[in-house]
Amino acid sequence: MKTGVDTFGLEHGKSGLGSYLLSLLKCLPDTEGGQIELFGPEADRYTYISNRAFNYNGISIKDSAAAERRWHIKKADRFCRKNGYDIVFYTDGSRMIPPKAKAHSIAVVNSILSNVLAECTYFERKGIIKGLSSMDCIIASSMYVKKDIVRCGVKCSKIEIVHNGIDHSMFYPDSKIEQTDFADIKPFAIKKPYIIYGSRMQSPDKKHVELIKAFTRFKEKTGLPHRLVLAGEEGDYAEEVQKAAFESSAASEIFLTGFFPRDGFPELYRNAEMCIFPSVNEGVGLPVLEAMATGIPVACAKAGALPEVAGNNVLYFDSDNIENMADCIEQLVTDEKLRNKLVASGIEWSKRFSWEKAAEETVKIIKDVYELSKKD
Numbered sequence: 001m002k003t004g005v006d007t008f009g010l011e012h013g014k015s016g017l018g019s020y021l022l023s024l025l026k027c028l029p030d031t032e033g034g035q036i037e038l039f040g041p042e043a044d045r046y047t048y049i050s051n052r053a054f055n056y057n058g059i060s061i062k063d064s065a066a067a068e069r070r071w072h073i074k075k076a077d078r079f080c081r082k083n084g085y086d087i088v089f090y091t092d093g094s095r096m097i098p099p100k101a102k103a104h105s106i107a108v109v110n111s112i113l114s115n116v117l118a119e120c121t122y123f124e125r126k127g128i129i130k131g132l133s134s135m136d137c138i139i140a141s142s143m144y145v146k147k148d149i150v151r152c153g154v155k156c157s158k159i160e161i162v163h164n165g166i167d168h169s170m171f172y173p174d175s176k177i178e179q180t181d182f183a184d185i186k187p188f189a190i191k192k193p194y195i196i197y198g199s200r201m202q203s204p205d206k207k208h209v210e211l212i213k214a215f216t217r218f219k220e221k222t223g224l225p226h227r228l229v230l231a232g233e234e235g236d237y238a239e240e241v242q243k244a245a246f247e248s249s250a251a252s253e254i255f256l257t258g259f260f261p262r263d264g265f266p267e268l269y270r271n272a273e274m275c276i277f278p279s280v281n282e283g284v285g286l287p288v289l290e291a292m293a294t295g296i297p298v299a300c301a302k303a304g305a306l307p308e309v310a311g312n313n314v315l316y317f318d319s320d321n322i323e324n325m326a327d328c329i330e331q332l333v334t335d336e337k338l339r340n341k342l343v344a345s346g347i348e349w350s351k352r353f354s355w356e357k358a359a360e361e362t363v364k365i366i367k368d369v370y371e372l373s374k375k376d
Contacts, residue, residue, distance in 0.1 A: 001370050004057075004085035006076075007040030008068045009092030013047040016284070017110060019262070020164060021091050022048060027165070027359040037083070041068075057083060065095070072096050073127065077103055087370050093138065097131040104373040106366065107132055110141040110164070112283045112304070113152050115205075129153050136369045139362065142305035145283040160365055163309065165355035166289050170266045173295030173347060183271035185264045188257060194227040195329065196272040198265060198287050199279055202235030207278035207301070207319040209244040212254065214278075214325035219250040222330055226253070226273060233259035269294040274332045274339075277301065278319040285309040289353055292346030297339045299328040309353070313345040 005025075010018035025048055028036070035055075038048055042058035059079075061067050077098040080088045086104065090097045093107025094116045109132075117125045129152060132138060137158040140146040146159050183190045195215070199206050208230060215228045228250075230241070245254045260268065269275060275291035280303035288310050291298050300306050302316035315338070317328045332339060 001086045001367075002035045002037065002084055003087045003089055003366055004080055004083060005036060005038045005054075005089045006091050006096060007038055007044050007048060008072070009065065009096040010040075010044075012041070012044055016286075017092055017108075018047075020108075020110060023165065023167065023355045024359050024362060025052070025054070027355040028052070029360060029363060037085070039079070039083070068096060069124075072098050077101055080105075086373065087136075087366055089366065090135075093132065093135075094128065097128065097135075099127040099131050099134075101131065101134045101136075104369060105135050106137045106139060106369060107135045108139045108141075109145055109149060110284055112145065112281050113149050113154070115281060117152060132156055136373070137365055139365060141284045142308050144305035144308055148283075160361075162358055162361045162365070163353055164284050164286055165353050165358040166286060166293055166350060168293060168351070168354060170263070171269070171290045171293040171350075172266075173293075174270050177270050183267065185267045185271070188260075190229060190255065190268075190271070191227060192271065193225060193273040193333075194229045194255075194271075195333075196229050196231060196268060196275050196291070197277060198231040198260065198268070198275075199277070200232040200235045201230075201238040201241045203237050203281075204240075205279060205281040206237065207280060208237065208241040210319055210322060211276065211278045211325065212241070212244045212248055213322045214329060215254070216248045216250045217322060217326035218329045219253060221326065222333075224333060226333060228254045229257065229268075229272070230255070231257045231260040231265075231268060265290065266294055269296055272296050274299065274329070276325075276329060277306070278317075278325065279306075280304055280319050282306055288314065289350050293350035295343055295347055297332050297342040298346060299325075299332055311349055313342060313349045315342065 037055040039057035042060045045056050045058050061071055080103040088103050088105040090107040093109045094111045094113050097107055133155045135156050138156045139160055139162050141164055146161055201208055269291045275296055275298045277288050277300035280301050282304040285306045288298055288300050299315040301319040315328050317324045
């Protein structure tokens with residue numbers, strides 16, 4: 001069985017999907033008689049090197065989403081059949097897929113498909129829905145994503161849920177955290193105590209502005225010394241977030257880090273007083289699980305896939321209700337009994353999610369699709 005894995009659309013390993021593929025490849029179990037070959041931009045020949053060596057079929061095209069989509073529309077299916085792939089694994093399954101897959105194919109959808117389609121032209125939407133409907137299987141990152149795929153009119157007969165994992169070698173509790181005034185996490189020294197929200201400033205759905213208002217209300221009401229740390233690179237919504245922070249009466253206590261190195265997030269979480277996650281349109285929710293795994297209490301929106309991935313181990317709020325969010329911040333900061341309860345249950349709950357488990361479930365789906373394909 002030869003499986004071709006598509007690496008187009010992953011921002012050269014820097015996006016969430018890029019991290020997903022890197023983590024998945026690292027944990028893939030050995031399969032007897034199985035061969036995996038990656039294909040994608042020539043520039044990514046060495047991007048997805050893991051603990052195992054994979055062949056890489058580099059394709060020289062313009063480094064743009066539009067050029068990559070055109071390649072998938074006109075050439076991807078023929079390329080896959082020419083290279084003898086028994087199964088094709090489209091990692092960015094909501095964008096980079098052929099309009100009708102003739103090769104046996106699996107698409108991964110981690111994004112909220114309805115959001116992706118809302119940004120497309122009419123013909124692009126039709127092509128994506130038709131392409132997903134032609135897949136042998138779609139792997140959805142959550143039940144929330146699966147239901148959204150169905151609502152979008154995709155008629156794929158097999159949609160399987162495989163939750164993303166977390167890297168427990170990075171995200172774990174550390175009882176040796178120093179009781180210092182600053183968290184020294186290069187390139188930053190962040191004054192404690194602080195509340196952390198890690199997310200790119202890319203859309204109103206991330207609710208940065210509402211969080212700033214809730215944090216301001218919390219500060220005005222309690223006078224407690226906590227800071228708000230917004231860790232994430234600037235996106236299309238950065239100007240509005242920066243304006244809200246500047247106009248807040250607690251402006252001096254709000255720290256926008258910009259891009260924050262991925263390997264620094266475990267320490268960023270461990271040194272935090274709590275994690276707050278107000279985003280309302282998440283299909284995966286990994287930051288919530290990662291924060292739980294490091295042993296800090298979490299408050300998040302009761303929206304998207306977050307209730308599914310967090311269970312009863314966080315404090316929920318309505319992101320459009322500023323008072324509700326401010327009260328949750330105050331509750332988690334001041335209620336020691338509640339904090340301890342959520343920390344303990346969060347650590348145990350997060351153990352359910354691992355990349356090893358996600359890789360095993362993914363390989364099983366690939367094998368199942370292959371076995372069915374032989375009956376054609």
